[in-house]
Amino acid sequence: MKASNRSSFQSSQREMPLLQQWIQQLHLDFPLLVALFILALTGLIVLYSASGQDVIEVQKQSMRLGVGFVIMFFLAQLAPQTLQRWSLPLFILTIILLILVLIVGVQVKGAQRWLDLYLFRFQPSEIMKLIAPMALAWFLAETALPPRFFRLMASLVLLAIPVVLVAVEPDLGTSLLIASSGFFVLFLAGLRWRILAGASILLAIMAWPIWEYVLRDYQRTRVLTFLNPENDPLGAGYHIIQSKIAIGSGGLFGKGWLNGTQSQLDFLPERHTDFIFAVFSEEFGMLGGIMLLILYLFIILRGMFIAAEAKDTFSRLLAGSISLTFFVYIFVNIGMVSGLLPVVGVPLPLISYGGTSIVTLLAGFGILMSIHTHKKMLSP
Amino acid sequence: MRREQLKDHYSEARLFNNRAIVSIIMILILLAIVLTRMVYLQIIDHNHYTTLSNDNRVKLVPIGPTRGLIYDRNGILLAENQATYRLEIIPEKVNDMEALLQQLATMIEIREHDLNQFRKALRQKRTFENIPLRFRLNDTEVAKISAIQHRLPGVHIVAGLSRHYPLGKSFAHVLGYVGRKDVQDLKLIDKTNYISTSHIGKSGIEKFYETHLHGTVGYQQVETNAQGRILRVLQQTQPTAGKDLQLTIDxxxxxxxxxxxxxxxxxxxxxxxxxxxxxxxxxxxxxxxxxxxxxxxxxxxxxxxxxxxxxxxxxxxxxxxxxxxxxxxxxxxxxxxxxxxxxxxxxxxxxxxxxxxxxxxxxxxxxxxxxxxxxxxxxxxxxxxxxxxxxxxxxxxxxxxxxxxxxxxxxxxxxxxxxxxxxxxxxxxxxxxxxxxxxxxxxxxxxxxxxxxxxxxxxxxxxxxxxxxxxxxxxxxxxxxxxxxxxxxxxxxxxxxxxxxxxxxxxxxxxxxxxxxxxxxxxxxxxxxxxxxxxxxxxxxxxxxxxxxxxxxxxxxxxxxxxxxxxxxxxxxxxxxxxxxxxxxxxxxxxxxxxxxxxxxxxxxxxxx
Structure with a gap:
């Protein structure tokens, strides 16, 4: 059985180009890999412009991408079953780290997100973006789907712990991403529509107390500013006004690489981190924006395809969640930069400058590739 | 394992596929919204935003503090700040830099050293930044340039303060002097505070009491037009001038x-x-x-x-x-x-x-x-x-x-x-x-x-x-x-x-x-x-x-x-x-x-x- 499987596998690969074959043997996914490379390269090109042609920043970002791709490669070698087995211990460990962050973490710009490990600093909340869906997928895959009510409630509690811990750091963006990654697992696991509807109504009712007691001042300002940025043109609304001007003045074809006045003239704050899409749109216009969205869409669809192809529940849920969360990044970031959504610190995946998100994202794709390339040998 | 056997893999996969399709549809809808937004911003309101981008430029300009004066014990002024004028060029506003430099050289004295410094800065700085070409213009030179400045886009005469020691060499060894801050100085100072300070105490009292004399930087939020000219000041944090210093010297x-x-x-x-x-x-x-x-x-x-x-x-x-x-x-x-x-x-x-x-x-x-x-x-x-x-x-x-x-x-x-x-x-x-x-x-x-x-x-x-x-x-x-x-x-x-x-x-x-x-x-x-x-x-x-x-x-x-x-x-x-x-x-x-x-x-x- 196994032997025949392998021979048919090999015969089907015969027409493949040599490179693609190697990539397959390295447990990598060729289409995904190519798309990610193009994306990373685009990111570096935009970053060069957004950072004011700072070669050193570009080098640093390349280093981070390199580290990300290496981690992706290693995770791709790891069978999904190993991850499944380690889900709970990893989850508990990361929860402990999140608590540690609140006690002994390093404060940067008023938020306590970092653990100083002497050699380097890292954000446990970033890892949680992958560990939370992993733990939830493991938990739900234990029984038949769709989950029963009590298992569903237990999963919600499981998810609430990291979401709350990260929210109080405070890091609303990451908290939101963890919450959505967990939600996607539940949704893909077959969360009933009527429960979903009920939860939505409940959330709407709870919106007021959350607004009043959970959100911090600066988070409330962001929402208020989002609703009417022109009210506060020099304060919190400045980001949004300037980035809208950048995108809008880019037009259909853009002002050309390195020629964006809004970004080059220091008007855009955080233009190489969270607001890099504004630089991109100003310089490459709507056509560039559409191309970027197509590239992103391709990656998401490929991810969903890998999920659908997966042969076990854990892999399927995890792969689906990773792909959908990837979209959340894109939507929240572009929505924020273009004034559709309030300003929430979510980077544009693989384009924004900054270390941890790149590594986490690429690690996620490593898991996707592992799921895709390990399934044949382990199928029942 | 027992529970595993109860699972219906086929129906689970089908359930997943249904949900995946719903998700993808949602994604496409949200992307359509983003696209609509982009059309709205970049096509429909494009002209509006282009105007804004050209006209409404809000900038943050640091203002260097005025250096404290130095007096002798009787109140005689030993170190003061004199008004001086320098010539600066904004490269992006200049069509033909070489022609401009040649033209300027016929009007004011431009030394080889000035030119070298200028070309070096030209390579390092961004095209919209002011680059100084000549310092300490004399009155005649200021007048010459001012007269035809409207025909020289990108050329600016900027007023500044320059340290001056009225008693000259008598106090050279006491006061020391200030000079342009250099790489060595940058290691010792708070760069933010010195962002628009060009000079720093290099020796003598000027060096020893540098922090006392320097003061704290201020900021101005200004609106500029497309030429980079400041239209109005929106918000201002005044710099704190350096403190004066009285010496025991008679x-x-x-x-x-x-x-x-x-x-x-x-x-x-x-x-x-x-x-x-x-x-x-x-x-x-x-x-x-x-x-x-x-x-x-x-x-x-x-x-x-x-x-x-x-x-x-x-x-x-x-x-x-x-x-x-x-x-x-x-x-x-x-x-x-x-x-x-x-x-x-x-x-x-x-x-x-x-x-x-x-x-x-x-x-x-x-x-x-x-x-x-x-x-x-x-x-x-x-x-x-x-x-x-x-x-x-x-x-x-x-x-x-x-x-x-x-x-x-x-x-x-x-x-x-x-x-x-x-x-x-x-x-x-x-x-x-x-x-x-x-x-x-x-x-x-x-x-x-x-x-x-x-x-x-x-x-x-x-x-x-x-x-x-x-x-x-x-x-x-x-x-x-x-x-x-x-x-x-x-x-x-x-x-x-x-x-x-x-x-x-x-x-x-x-x-x-x-x-x-x-x-x-x-x-x-x-x-x-x-x-x-x-x-x-x-x-x-x-x-x-x-x-x-x-x-x-x-x-x-x-x-x-x-x-x-x-x-x-x-x-x-x-x-x-x-x-x-x-x-x-x-x-x-x-x-x-x-x-x-x-x-x-x-x-x-x-x-x-």
């Missing part, structure tokens, strides 16, 4: 001291003995510190730094001179304190001294014929070397060295200036450590008359004189009037505390005899108004041993002795102490003492009036 007295020293190279340090306030700090020759403010030319710098007379060298703080006979009051005091000599002990001076039981080497007195029978008082008044050879030998270097050390010789004064020299106080240990040789008795003799290894800076000598005037109580010399860095209380070294009061007054009396007795070496400077205690010194520049490298450079022209004089006045209730060093001046009594007298007389008359 500018008129400094001028008199400088004048008195004339063309001689040398140094004069005057200290208020009651407070430690430094009244004059002269180092001759000086240099014009204004040359350094906006970058001194290579040739000009070369001329200054290679000059034989070393005008850049701060002699008051760094010059190391043998004190010569001015050391005698200190050694004499040690002799009384340790009971080696007393007020009645006399010797016969034949004009030379031979170490008892030593080798047959004659240590000469400056007076070949000898002083005859002299006691300690006579030996200070007439500056008899033989008496001090004998005294020093009996004291031994092991007592002389610590005793001189308690007056501050061999140690930094720790004045509020960036750097100073500690001089050299020789000891048996020092010689073993540095020269790997034992101490010879002959060297004790030389130390006893202020020759040999012993070296002091003029500042040290003035400090020691002030300490002597206060009978051992030391004041901390300082230059900023309201300085908070240094201790304000008088201190007394335990060794000096143990000196008998009548020993102090005996030596002080002998020092007044130097000025007021007919045999005194500085008798011609006496006046009737007040009593002055002083001591002359004539230091050999070239002895038997190797001398400091500093003089050795010009051996053939400069063989004459250094003339020194220390004094304090009034002798009974001192207010002022002075040390004068005249390089190659010859005799201390003839050259250095009259200089000191001029300063002290002026001080005493102006203070009492």
């Amino acid at each position: 500018a008129p007295l400094q001028a008199i001291a400088e004048q008195a020293l004339g063309e001689y190279s040398g140094s004069i340090v005057t200290i208020d003995t009651r407070s430690g306030e430094v009244l004059t700090l002269v180092s001759n020759p000086g240099f014009d510190p204004n040359l350094f403010v906006n970058g001194i030319g290579y040739k000009e710098y070369d001329a200054l730094s290679n000059s034989d007379r070393r005008p850049l060298y701060n002699r008051a703080l760094h010059g190391r001179y043998p004190p010569g006979s001015t050391i005698k009051p200190f050694v004499g005091l040690a002799g009384l304190k340790y009971g080696i000599t007393n007020e009645h002990y006399e010797i016969y001076c034949p004009g030379y001294y031979i170490i008892p039981f030593g080798e047959e080497r004659k240590f000469r007195d400056w007076k070949r014929s000898g002083h005859g029978i002299v006691d300690l008082d006579d030996s200070i008044t007439e500056s008899c070397d033989v008496y001090f050879y004998d005294l020093a030998l009996n004291l031994s270097i092991d007592r002389i060295s610590p005793f001189l050390g308690s007056f501050g010789f061999g140690n930094k004064v720790n004045i509020d200036m960036p750097s100073e020299n500690a001089g050299l106080l020789p000891s048996r240990q020092w010689k073993r450590a540095r020269k790997h040789q034992p101490w010879f008795p002959g060297e004790t003799l030389n130390t006893g008359i202020g020759q040999g290894f012993l070296l002091t800076t003029p500042l040290q000598l003035a400090q020691a004189t002030a300490t002597f005037a206060n009978q051992g109580k030391a004041v901390q010399p300082h230059i900023a009037l309201d300085q908070v860095v240094l201790p304000k209380e008088k201190t007394i070294d335990p060794l000096l505390a143990s000196v008998d009061a009548h020993h102090w007054s005996y030596i002080t009396r002998a020092m007044t005899h130097v000025v007021h007795k007919h045999k005194g070496t500085a008798r011609h400077i006496a006046n009737d108004q007040f009593k002055m205690a002083g001591k002359t010194g004539t230091a050999q520049v070239f002895g038997i041993k190797q001398e400091e490298k500093y003089d050795a450079e010009s051996i053939d022209v400069k063989l004459r002795d250094h003339a020194l004089f220390i004094a304090f006045a009034p002798a009974d209730k001192p207010r002022i102490a002075i040390a004068v060093v005249v390089e190659n001046g010859g005799s201390g009594g003839a050259i250095a003492a009259p200089i000191a007298a001029k300063i002290i007389n002026h001080y005493m008359t102006s203070e009492s009036s």
Whole structure:
């Protein structure tokens, strides 16, 4: 059985180009890999412009991408079953780290997100973006789907712990991403529509107390500013006004690489981190924006395809969640930069400058590739 | 495992696929919303945003603080900020840079150096940033450019403040100067605070009190039009100007001291003995510190730094001179304190001294014929070397060295200036450590008359004189009037505390005899108004041993002795102490003492009036 499987596998690969074959043997996914490379390269090109042609920043970002791709490669070698087995211990460990962050973490710009490990600093909340869906997928895959009510409630509690811990750091963006990654697992696991509807109504009712007691001042300002940025043109609304001007003045074809006045003239704050899409749109216009969205869409669809192809529940849920969360990044970031959504610190995946998100994202794709390339040998 | 068997893999996969399709549909809907937004911003409202982008440019402009002014103790301005104009170019506004530069060169002087700096900045800075081409335009140049500025897009005349030292070289060694901040400076300062500060204290008071003088940067949020011209100020955080600084230096007295020293190279340090306030700090020759403010030319710098007379060298703080006979009051005091000599002990001076039981080497007195029978008082008044050879030998270097050390010789004064020299106080240990040789008795003799290894800076000598005037109580010399860095209380070294009061007054009396007795070496400077205690010194520049490298450079022209004089006045209730060093001046009594007298007389008359 196994032997025949392998021979048919090999015969089907015969027409493949040599490179693609190697990539397959390295447990990598060729289409995904190519798309990610193009994306990373685009990111570096935009970053060069957004950072004011700072070669050193570009080098640093390349280093981070390199580290990300290496981690992706290693995770791709790891069978999904190993991850499944380690889900709970990893989850508990990361929860402990999140608590540690609140006690002994390093404060940067008023938020306590970092653990100083002497050699380097890292954000446990970033890892949680992958560990939370992993733990939830493991938990739900234990029984038949769709989950029963009590298992569903237990999963919600499981998810609430990291979401709350990260929210109080405070890091609303990451908290939101963890919450959505967990939600996607539940949704893909077959969360009933009527429960979903009920939860939505409940959330709407709870919106007021959350607004009043959970959100911090600066988070409330962001929402208020989002609703009417022109009210506060020099304060919190400045980001949004300037980035809208950048995108809008880019037009259909853009002002050309390195020629964006809004970004080059220091008007855009955080233009190489969270607001890099504004630089991109100003310089490459709507056509560039559409191309970027197509590239992103391709990656998401490929991810969903890998999920659908997966042969076990854990892999399927995890792969689906990773792909959908990837979209959340894109939507929240572009929505924020273009004034559709309030300003929430979510980077544009693989384009924004900054270390941890790149590594986490690429690690996620490593898991996707592992799921895709390990399934044949382990199928029942 | 049992539960696993209950799972229906097929239906689970189907469930997943359904949900995946719903998700993808949602994604497409949300992407459509994003796309609509992009169409709205980039197509429909494109013109609106282009207008905004062109017209409405809000910028954050840092405003550098104004540097604090420096005054002398009377309120005379020593360092000010003058309005100057520089020419700046915004490259992105210029169509043909080479043509523009050529055109400008026909109107104003543009040196090769300016052009090189400009081209360097042109490569490094972004095209919308102002790049300076010329600094310190004169009025004519400003007028020429202003007249046709409307035809020169991107060319701006920017007003600024530039440091200026109205008294020029008189205060060069006190104030130091500011210069453009460089890579070295950037390591030491808070870059944000200096973001729009071009100059930083490089030496002297300007360097030592840099933080005090600099102030804190401010910001302006401005709206500019497409040409980068500021339309209005939206919000402003004022910079905090640097604090002014008042010095202890008395500018008129400094001028008199400088004048008195004339063309001689040398140094004069005057200290208020009651407070430690430094009244004059002269180092001759000086240099014009204004040359350094906006970058001194290579040739000009070369001329200054290679000059034989070393005008850049701060002699008051760094010059190391043998004190010569001015050391005698200190050694004499040690002799009384340790009971080696007393007020009645006399010797016969034949004009030379031979170490008892030593080798047959004659240590000469400056007076070949000898002083005859002299006691300690006579030996200070007439500056008899033989008496001090004998005294020093009996004291031994092991007592002389610590005793001189308690007056501050061999140690930094720790004045509020960036750097100073500690001089050299020789000891048996020092010689073993540095020269790997034992101490010879002959060297004790030389130390006893202020020759040999012993070296002091003029500042040290003035400090020691002030300490002597206060009978051992030391004041901390300082230059900023309201300085908070240094201790304000008088201190007394335990060794000096143990000196008998009548020993102090005996030596002080002998020092007044130097000025007021007919045999005194500085008798011609006496006046009737007040009593002055002083001591002359004539230091050999070239002895038997190797001398400091500093003089050795010009051996053939400069063989004459250094003339020194220390004094304090009034002798009974001192207010002022002075040390004068005249390089190659010859005799201390003839050259250095009259200089000191001029300063002290002026001080005493102006203070009492």
